[in-house]
Amino acid sequence: MVLSKTVAENAEVGRTGILDAAALLLGRQGYGAVSLRMIAEAAGIKAGSIYYHFASKDDIITEILDAGIQAVHDEVRDRVAALSADAPARDVFRAVLRGHLCALLEHGAYTSANVRIFGQVPPEVRDANLPVRRAYEAFLDNQLSELQVRDAIRSDVNLPRFRLLLIGALNATLEWFDPQKGSAEDLADDYADTFLNGILSQSGDNT
Amino acid sequence: MVLSKTVAENAEVGRTGILDAAALLLGRQGYGAVSLRMIAEAAGIKAGSIYYHFASKDDIITEILDAGIQAVHDEVRDRVAALSADAPARDVFRAVLRGHLCALLEHGAYTSANVRIFGQVPPEVRDANLPVRRAYEAFLDNQLSELQVRDAIRSDVNLPRFRLLLIGALNATLEWFDPQKGSAEDLADDYADTFLNGILSQSGDNT
DNA sequence: TCACCTACCTAACACTTGTTAGGTGTCTGG
DNA sequence: CCAGACACCTAACAAGTGTTAGGTAGGTGA
Numbered sequence: 078m079v080l081s082k083t084v085a086e087n088a089e090v091g092r093t094g095i096l097d098a099a100a101l102l103l104g105r106q107g108y109g110a111v112s113l114r115m116i117a118e119a120a121g122i123k124a125g126s127i128y129y130h131f132a133s134k135d136d137i138i139t140e141i142l143d144a145g146i147q148a149v150h151d152e153v154r155d156r157v158a159a160l161s162a163d164a165p166a167r168d169v170f171r172a173v174l175r176g177h178l179c180a181l182l183e184h185g186a187y188t189s190a191n192v193r194i195f196g197q198v199p200p201e202v203r204d205a206n207l208p209v210r211r212a213y214e215a216f217l218d219n220q221l222s223e224l225q226v227r228d229a230i231r232s233d234v235n236l237p238r239f240r241l242l243l244i245g246a247l248n249a250t251l252e253w254f255d256p257q258k259g260s261a262e263d264l265a266d267d268y269a270d271t272f273l274n275g276i277l278s279q280s281g282d283n284t
Numbered sequence: 285m286v287l288s289k290t291v292a293e294n295a296e297v298g299r300t301g302i303l304d305a306a307a308l309l310l311g312r313q314g315y316g317a318v319s320l321r322m323i324a325e326a327a328g329i330k331a332g333s334i335y336y337h338f339a340s341k342d343d344i345i346t347e348i349l350d351a352g353i354q355a356v357h358d359e360v361r362d363r364v365a366a367l368s369a370d371a372p373a374r375d376v377f378r379a380v381l382r383g384h385l386c387a388l389l390e391h392g393a394y395t396s397a398n399v400r401i402f403g404q405v406p407p408e409v410r411d412a413n414l415p416v417r418r419a420y421e422a423f424l425d426n427q428l429s430e431l432q433v434r435d436a437i438r439s440d441v442n443l444p445r446f447r448l449l450l451i452g453a454l455n456a457t458l459e460w461f462d463p464q465k466g467s468a469e470d471l472a473d474d475y476a477d478t479f480l481n482g483i484l485s486q487s488g489d490n491t
Numbered sequence: 492t493c494a495c496c497t498a499c500c501t502a503a504c505a506c507t508t509g510t511t512a513g514g515t516g517t518c519t520g521g
Numbered sequence: 522c523c524a525g526a527c528a529c530c531t532a533a534c535a536a537g538t539g540t541t542a543g544g545t546a547g548g549t550g551a
Contacts, residue, residue: 091497091498091499107315107316107403107404108314108316108404109314109315109316109317109404110316110404112537112538112539113538113539113540114537114538114539122498122499122500123499123500123501124539124540125499125500125501125502125540125541125542126498126499126500128539128540128541129497129498129499130498133539133540134538134539134540166484193403196314196400196459197314197315197316197317197404199317228485229484229485230483230484230485231483231484231485232485234478234483235474238474239478239483241456241457241460242453242456242475242478243453244456245452245453245454245455245456245457245459246449246450246452246453246456247452248452248456249448249449249451249452249453249455249456250448250452252403252452253448267442267445268449271441271446271449271479271482272478272482272483273482273483273484274482274484275478275479275480275481275482276437276438276441276446276479276480277373277436277437277438277480277481278435278436278437278438278439298527298528298529319507319508319509320508320509320510321507321508321509329528329529329530330529330530330531331509331510332510332511332512332529332530332531332532333528333529333530335509335510335511336527336528336529337528340509340510341508341509341510
């Protein structure tokens with residue numbers, strides 16, 4: 078009975094071992110540079126064995142892409158839910174940025190893999206990832222919309238467009254972020270201030 | 285003499301024809317998905333012939349990457365230079381964003397190729413592109429620094445970090461921008477307002 | 492004990508990749 | 522008219538790709 082459990086665990090290790098190795102490699106090297114043989118070696122098995130767990134390379138990619146978005150979505154949702162219902166708008170906005178950046182920069186082979194390779198995968202794989210992606214986008218739009226209804230965000234801000242701006246800026250941090258030069262949370266707070274207040278000295282125009 | 289000119293022109297068509305075709309394909313499909321045979325076919329020649337003009341595939345990539353950055357740099361520099369010396373800070377900032385976005389979204393197989401494939405190329409190719417990249421970053425930092433000295437940008441704004449935020453947000457537009465839903469210049473002005481003024485309704489905190 | 496399932500391995504498949512060697516026709520300056 | 526440069530082509534190379542068929546060691550339930 079104990080041993081049968083061990084077998085079941087090993088089964089999970091095998092599968093998730095492949096996914097973990099693949100996510101790590103894909104996040105570092107990109108879609109085209111990572112072969113099944115590299116993934117297999119990193120997972121401690123041989124290339125052909127991958128097909129016991131997955132039907133194709135794109136199958137692995139699809140699963141990693143979905144898990145990547147889901148991890149960010151969950152992290153952001155949890156952080157927002159942890160706030161009291163009447164939390165200041167600034168705190169809600171910060172929670173969103175903190176969740177997204179921490180998931181992306183600190184715990185996230187899958188998340189960073191998603192950001193890095195989404196633009197490189199075949200169209201079919203990209204399409205398979207769209208529902209999960211759309212769900213996260215809808216969640217963000219809802220959060221922003223609530224802030225706008227509460228009159229915290231100006232009514233003339235185009236929310237879907239701002240959401241694209243926001244995600245673009247956040248995801249780009251992956252290319253240069255160095256955890257030794259400051260935490261992801263500090264970076265998130267800094268970004269939040271920039272987005273909320275702008276960079277202008279006064280509201281008026283300076284020559 | 286006329287014909288000798290024709291030959292020289294054809295030589296240029298051959299070389300730049302390959303570069304143009306490669307930039308277009310790379311911008312659309314990514315580094316790993318584009319083979320020399322695809323580039324050759326798009327340029328109207330055979331794969332082996334490419335080696336008459338270039339020493340390797342990475343040679344082509346390197347040239348395209350450099351040209352891509354240079355095109356944005358030139359466009360932004362020209363637009364800023366076209367302003368009068370005492371132009372309002374808002375206009376300078378808008379000119380920067382307009383130049384970057386127009387180069388990226390409207391005229392720019394090379395530019396969009398650069399943004400799309402830079403993260404996917406081999407390290408050696410990436411390193412070769414760094415000097416041109418650094419020059420553009422330094423130019424942007426100078427422009428922003430001038431605005432900060434003029435007290436248009438708050439002194440507590442970390443400029444290099446803001447530049448990273450800005451470029452990240454601008455480059456991400458490549459993934460969703462649709463010229464039929466509005467011009468790149470309008471988008472640039474909208475982004476400029478968001479960055480300058482922020483999204484907050486009041487400077488105070490709302491519950 | 493025996494049949495069976497799980498989780499792997501080996502070896503090969505057809506195919507694509509970047510790259511090279513050598514050949515071909517056309518145009519050109521002398 | 523001719524040597525030669527120019528701009529291509531053909532055909533092949535070794536290496537690497539995703540993928541598959543068939544085999545195997547060891548634990549499992551009856």
